[in-house]
Amino acid sequence: MYPPVCPLCGRISPGGICPSCREKTVPAADGAFCMHCGKPLADEAAEYCPDCRKQMEGGGSCLDQGRSLWLHREPVAGALYRFKYHNRRRWGRLFAKELANSYACQVRRWQTDVVIPVPLHPSRRRKRGFNQAEILARELGARCGVPVRTDVLFRIRRTTPQKALGRADRMQNLKGAFGVSAAWKPCRNVLLVDDIYTTGATLEHAAKVLRKAGVQNVRFLTISIGQGI
Numbered sequence: 001m002y003p004p005v006c007p008l009c010g011r012i013s014p015g016g017i018c019p020s021c022r023e024k025t026v027p028a029a030d031g032a033f034c035m036h037c038g039k040p041l042a043d044e045a046a047e048y049c050p051d052c053r054k055q056m057e058g059g060g061s062c063l064d065q066g067r068s069l070w071l072h073r074e075p076v077a078g079a080l081y082r083f084k085y086h087n088r089r090r091w092g093r094l095f096a097k098e099l100a101n102s103y104a105c106q107v108r109r110w111q112t113d114v115v116i117p118v119p120l121h122p123s124r125r126r127k128r129g130f131n132q133a134e135i136l137a138r139e140l141g142a143r144c145g146v147p148v149r150t151d152v153l154f155r156i157r158r159t160t161p162q163k164a165l166g167r168a169d170r171m172q173n174l175k176g177a178f179g180v181s182a183a184w185k186p187c188r189n190v191l192l193v194d195d196i197y198t199t200g201a202t203l204e205h206a207a208k209v210l211r212k213a214g215v216q217n218v219r220f221l222t223i224s225i226g227q228g229i
């Protein structure tokens with residue numbers, strides 16, 4: 001139905017991401033990266049990035065570990081924006097394929113029982129017509145042979161879009177935003193999937209309710225990771 005295009009530049013490209021875009025992307029795990037969030041490290045000898053170190057000193061994280069595909073800069077940043085807000089949902093499958101190419105082994109090493117996309121509030125999902133994280137999770141789950149559940153984790157409160165907020169407000173904004181289905185029997189290892197990791201606040205809150213429900217390890221994969229705010 002659609003000609004095959006590069007999801008990063010939108011030009012015709014039978015093989016998915018075109019060579020010129022491929023060259024411009026910066027893989028998040030190319031050099032030294034944070035053992036917790038996967039962000040590239042300025043200090044190659046460090047184990048964790050400054051943000052994660054601060055978080056550990058302040059009570060720790062409900063996320064066990066996570067990885068991302070690319071740094072959140074062009075051409076990735078614009079492509080993810082168009083994927084989400086300009087209804088390029090078919091690009092999600094190409095992004096998820098890239099994710100699986102890089103991290104299928106990691107998904108196995110984590111002994112992932114179930115893949116769960118970070119949910120949108122139903123009102124936002126209705127407005128957008130789809131949940132970008134769900135498209136990524138479905139394709140990733142299919143490629144890794146892991147079941148995907150969208151009936152476990154829910155957004156139960158409407159929140160201000162995170163991108164409009166600073167770091168402290170992002171954590172506050174998400175208080176009580178997620179809920180877990182009481183009918184779900186928790187498993188050991190959950191993999192959360194989202195499009196972007198910025199401060200990690202969204203994934204952290206989602207992980208918190210999953211851990212509270214009895215999940216032992218919550219990991220995450222995202223397409224891009226920012227340098228924090």
Ligand SMILES: [Zn+2]
Nearest residue numbers: 006009018021
């Ligand atoms: Zn391209």
Ligand SMILES: [Zn+2]
Nearest residue numbers: 034037049052
């Ligand atoms: Zn980190």
